[in-house]
Amino acid sequence: MSAQSRAAVLPAFEAPLEIQSFDVPEPAANSAVVDVEFAGVCGTDVHIQNGRMPIHAPVVLGHETVGRVAALGEGMTHDVLGEPLEVGDAVAWQNSIACGRCTYCLVEQEPTLCTGSRLIYGMNQPADAFPQLSGGWAEKMYLQPGTIMVKLPEGITPRDVIPLGCAGPTAVHGVLHEVQINFGDTVVVQGSGPVGVAAAIYAQLSGARRVILVGGPAVRLEAAANLGVGHEYFDVTDGGDTEERISAVKALTPQGLGADVVIECAGIPSAVAEGIEMCRPAGQYCVIGQYTDHGTTPINPHYITRKQLRMHGSWGFSPQHYIRYIQSLPRLLEQFDLASLLTEYPLTAVNSALEDVKAGRVMKAVLLPGRAGN
């Protein structure tokens, strides 16, 4: 193992990232060091840089990562599903480790709601304390005991795993676990970023007959259409007339009653009021996108009673969703050319990548820390 690894460090909030070099520790028991091949840049990274998340700098960012085993600590003989691990194996891992002991981990079996202390790679692990290399924007990354690490299924490469980033398991959670897509359903997906695209993919694979994407900007809707994701598209970039859009969407549903399932992946509070109106009576509404607190928005609760809506919130993902996401990739890749979503950057171009994400210029920015020429 090389003794040093470069990493992109956020030195302070609202500052550009810096490339620094760190010693690579030998992995302790039940730990591992990995060579990072791809590391995604997520909208959340923009929020972190801006100081909007309750974490501390300096930190190596990067919470969507995939690579190959570089070194295995004592006892680290198998992945989380019991597959034997060797140096060189392609692996992916969940970005968080829940406490495993609080009411939500143990009794409710909802580790997404963990109230204990939760490690999140690329977010709440300081760059100035051991093991330093705790984020994915680095040549090497150090994985601690309890990490949900999965050897990639046969035929799946790191480049297959990265395009959906943390949006993939987030969509698995909401679309496959919180609501129920039935064969033949009409589904509206609000938002056409990575979570929206992933949600639409899982809805289609679950038997949805017609998926209506309500998002934007146009370039994202076109990328989705080129991928075969969605059947009808509405661009909300310019705001438009909400009532007209609701009517137009409902006109595409059986008897004009509204969608069987609406999945919110937009992240804008007002989308929820609009989504409620797009649901048919007795429909289901999955609210995935309201990840950050933007305060209140006017909502008419009469529709919830009158239509007997079932609304389910879905927050991030837990090990079961992450593993199911990895396991679903062979089927996804048969139908969807996910690599077409990627825009690749060397590690040293990290600030450009972040700018492009901030500007919505790319569908999915990824860093390639391990490549020559970085």
Add this chain to the structure above:
Amino acid sequence: MSAQSRAAVLPAFEAPLEIQSFDVPEPAANSAVVDVEFAGVCGTDVHIQNGRMPIHAPVVLGHETVGRVAALGEGMTHDVLGEPLEVGDAVAWQNSIACGRCTYCLVEQEPTLCTGSRLIYGMNQPADAFPQLSGGWAEKMYLQPGTIMVKLPEGITPRDVIPLGCAGPTAVHGVLHEVQINFGDTVVVQGSGPVGVAAAIYAQLSGARRVILVGGPAVRLEAAANLGVGHEYFDVTDGGDTEERISAVKALTPQGLGADVVIECAGIPSAVAEGIEMCRPAGQYCVIGQYTDHGTTPINPHYITRKQLRMHGSWGFSPQHYIRYIQSLPRLLEQFDLASLLTEYPLTAVNSALEDVKAGRVMKAVLLPGRAGN
């Protein structure tokens, strides 16, 4: 059968009711005439008088009614569950008949969402067309084919059925069908009118360990407490400090996380924002009370995602809920002295009864059309 029946007719919106006399028709095939013993006065009747419902005057009001069989048409030999019917039998009946043929009746099996033409006794049946006596505020009432009529269980009298009025089956729908109360749960009920009281009763009978009533005015909370309904009480009559109330309610829940289940029966839009905050992460929220459209209210959708709430709307009730309500009465009456909720009026005092309901002076006003001295 007496040839004439008096009935309280709403001649026009915003006018007082008038006592008129009508010929009592012989019941046609699969129809019946009943002697009304008790007819409830509901908050909805106030809305009707004020012209806020999409119906036409003149109309005989009264959609919560119970009595005895006066005459049976040809083929009307059994109640809806197959029990033989005879003149004099104590019976209750659902106040509406869904179309039975639309998507919601047939495919979704949600007759509450019937999109066909739906008969509603005491609401959308005109007093100036056959059979005229289509509301419960009358000595006799005419029941058409398809009415969900149930012979009262042994030991149950008409006076046992009337205290919860249409609130009883409404609560059965929401509390027993839309959400799931588990043994040991902490449940918040918002609203202490008839629906709130009925919801709290069904929550307790389903194994809730602690029921917190958030309602008012004080006289209603005291009536509930005297009945053994609820374990903790919060009076919201003066508005109070919403944040303080939310904190105080959460302090009564395990680990201060919030209630396992919140049931909204308040009918005020802002109650929904408050109820969302009272739910614990992974909790359930049943929105029963937003029966009429009062427009939007500020709601923070971040909590829905962050807490992974399950919100279920519940609208009125269907035959299954009505029948289950009647069947549950023997068990309810073992534990709760429902008759203590009643304030009784002769039919001729209908306008006073309506005034008392409007003013919130009584828990449950009922007319006794069939009693001497009316």
Add this chain to the structure above:
Amino acid sequence: MSAQSRAAVLPAFEAPLEIQSFDVPEPAANSAVVDVEFAGVCGTDVHIQNGRMPIHAPVVLGHETVGRVAALGEGMTHDVLGEPLEVGDAVAWQNSIACGRCTYCLVEQEPTLCTGSRLIYGMNQPADAFPQLSGGWAEKMYLQPGTIMVKLPEGITPRDVIPLGCAGPTAVHGVLHEVQINFGDTVVVQGSGPVGVAAAIYAQLSGARRVILVGGPAVRLEAAANLGVGHEYFDVTDGGDTEERISAVKALTPQGLGADVVIECAGIPSAVAEGIEMCRPAGQYCVIGQYTDHGTTPINPHYITRKQLRMHGSWGFSPQHYIRYIQSLPRLLEQFDLASLLTEYPLTAVNSALEDVKAGRVMKAVLLPGRAGN
């Protein structure tokens, strides 16, 4: 309308069917007369001929039927979903009418379990009483009030509806309502007759990743394979070694644990013991095929506890399943050439058709009563 219609009548049990001619009644109110285009021959018809069903002869058989409106009675202006009806419209209809008033129809909302009197076309309607033409093996058929009649969706012809016969809605009930197929599941279908083929189709359309058909004889498995139904096939015609088959099936499932979902459509009691062993721990087992009572079979209940199986029985179908079946046909026909399953006979060849079904020589036998040359 022609004054006469030929029909195939079962005059007595164990006797061949006879072609008789009947007067065609004018349709009464809320009734209709239809020109039969296709009428399926089902395994149940063999049981009826052999006297194994609790019904009476003489009877016009045929409970899987599709055709065109010949005459509409007063009030018969729309189909069950509100679509306007005219003479000449292509229509299909459910073969039974539940009572609509018993506990199972009203409270449980499980009309398949109706305990009232239930009309079944082609089975319990006598050929020697009005309206006589109550089975589908006839040029014309008389549909009574309450029949669940559906106008075919645009682009769907009677010939599209008939190949799955009553197996189609039976599979909808079991596969889409009683169990839950999740995206990526491995599903075993036991039985490769029409119900098995239909179950496999709905499993695939619901996102199953691998469908294993365990049935026979070889000709049926080949027909399924040619249609694109199923991914792996096991022929049980010669009995074979049950333990070996269980092992071979489990070897095709992830980690060899067994199938996520097993759907029994075989009708042989011993299939249930085998299916229980093919399920993985925490798997689901849908028992659709045990339609008739063949007595007990040795089953090891330890597996139910040890694996925490979820077993769901599914009996026939109700209006919601029938309607959903018709609505699903456009999607089915995109992917599956159902017509390839058909073997067609003129009405006069009814006894040959029945022989071919009895011998398992054909996948789906259908009579064409309305065609020239019959």
Add this chain to the structure above:
Amino acid sequence: MSAQSRAAVLPAFEAPLEIQSFDVPEPAANSAVVDVEFAGVCGTDVHIQNGRMPIHAPVVLGHETVGRVAALGEGMTHDVLGEPLEVGDAVAWQNSIACGRCTYCLVEQEPTLCTGSRLIYGMNQPADAFPQLSGGWAEKMYLQPGTIMVKLPEGITPRDVIPLGCAGPTAVHGVLHEVQINFGDTVVVQGSGPVGVAAAIYAQLSGARRVILVGGPAVRLEAAANLGVGHEYFDVTDGGDTEERISAVKALTPQGLGADVVIECAGIPSAVAEGIEMCRPAGQYCVIGQYTDHGTTPINPHYITRKQLRMHGSWGFSPQHYIRYIQSLPRLLEQFDLASLLTEYPLTAVNSALEDVKAGRVMKAVLLPGRAGN
């Protein structure tokens, strides 16, 4: 801490237990030593002594245990729910630790089906290897890292926890998680041992209106009745006429249709065939008792299809069920005098206690290892 602890050791299968003395280790990090106050004797202990379980002797038996903290290892500062722990605190703990990393632990979230290596106190921990004191039939017991230890709720003593033994959390799993008891239900419980009694208690607390206990011998049914558990009783000790018993049970259910929910806690394979017949159409059947493999029994699968039964297996319990059991004790003890079930023995009388359990002479035998005079 005393340097030595006596313990009851099974030296070899089919041999009597011997009282031996062991050194008490100092607790390592995240470990604890407890003073045992009560240790239950379970039917499974009889199976272990007889050599019917896949484990090795010598072993300290005892998998139902409750006591007080004697010493806490480094880091062992809080119980599993975050309550601070001190020497002297009354605590209870789950008898097994699942691997936490297999498909069933991580993806399915069904740790009862753990396929990894699972520690079970009092069963698979050898008495001749560190820490030796790994069973509850001992003065002191050593708890390893990962043990689900719960500080008892205020007002709950070790003597309150022990009467239901491992039957309590087993019933929580089946009755509260696998099936759904609805308010007003008629419930049949098959078996009147500890699991049957616990299942009946949870059914009553969940709102069941009538609980029918089908078990024996008479002394156990009387003990249940004295406790207020169940409303009707059938003694099956002499076998009796199965058909008559089924009819008699159904006669106690609404319309004679059968029970809404049947819960099997009998452990005899033939009970499952009988329980299936006692269910009403669309009823639920929870199979908890088929814990060990006694081979096949004749079952009629037609009833599963015909009645559309929902059958759910339930195997042991997981942390969530154990914790919920402890949390439910305050409510249970309000209504049920569980201590009346106990027969107490000193540790030295362990072989007599085991004999009494084998003979069915007692409802619940418990050892008191820590008491003077042992």
